[in-house]
Amino acid sequence: MLTLLSKLIACLSLPAIHKLGFGLGWLIHFCTPVAARIQRENLMQSGLCSNTAALNATIKTNIAETGKAILETLAIWQWPQHKALQLVQECSDWHLVEAALKNGKGLIFLTPHLGCFEITSVYYASQHPITVLFRPPKKSWLSPMVDAGRMKGQVKLAPANTQGVRMLMQALKKGEAIGILPDQIPAAGEGEWAEFFGKPAYTMTLAGKLAEKTGATVIMAFGERLANGQGYKIHLTKVDSIASPTLLNQAIEQQIKQQPVQYLWRYNRYKMRRHALPKNNTPLA
Secondary structure, eight states: OHHHHHHHHHTSOHHHHHHHHHHHHHHHHHHOHHHHHHHHHHHHHHTOOSSHHHHHHHHHHHHHHHHHHHHHHHHHHHSOHHHHHTTEEEETTTHHHHHHHHHTSOEEEEOOSBBOHHHHHHHHHTTSOEEEEEOOOSSGGGHHHHHHHHOOTTEEEEESSHHHHHHHHHHHHTTOEEEEOTTSOOOTTSEEEEEETTEEEEEEOHHHHHHHHHOOEEEEEEEEEOGGGOOEEEEEEEESOOSSHHHHHHHHHHHHTTOGGGBOTTSOTTOOOTTOOOTTOOOOO
């Protein structure tokens, strides 16, 4: 059913998809009060809104942007690579990629849940190979559609397990690129607590360890969703160091500040992983 729906959505233009996404965002908002509360709490925690009026305005825009993100993702998974690429209006600072490839130590793309994060790997994979770390869907029947949708061009998928980490290391040793969602909550034992907008969040250590072991260049990638369905602008920003989860979160914060309304604030970034050690190092049941 979802595959059929995504194929129907893929027949629409991006402006039409985003208009439908506007309505979907509000429908989801009213049907998921817990996630709506998390969205408000996370935005308040961020300190990015100067007053209540600004907070409410940001939430309203973010609700619509969340719906757009869902539908455009379904469409991108169905579109052939060339159609998705036509929507990329600009990619800033591509010279950072060229310098990293010339250096030969690999390239780590960090792509938070900001804007259209699916378009960034599609764009890069149209020119160079990239291995992307992913966590399989909880519902196994979704895997074939998700895998096929993401493996466009020169994209390889690495599962979030030991085998996947080996794939990432192999790619970096060959001087290739890898892609990681750095704000995804890691499994217990695979992260450390670090401040994220002033509140402790369980943060992955993998990206920092890979950078340290290989000397790879680290670049933040953000696919900005342009207004009125005009397409996307990809922003690339070199990160000096992610040697600690604190530095990683600081880099993510700087990205989010570019377009706060396009971040996935509904994601429970401060969730405690079962069996992970909390700040006081007392194991959970």
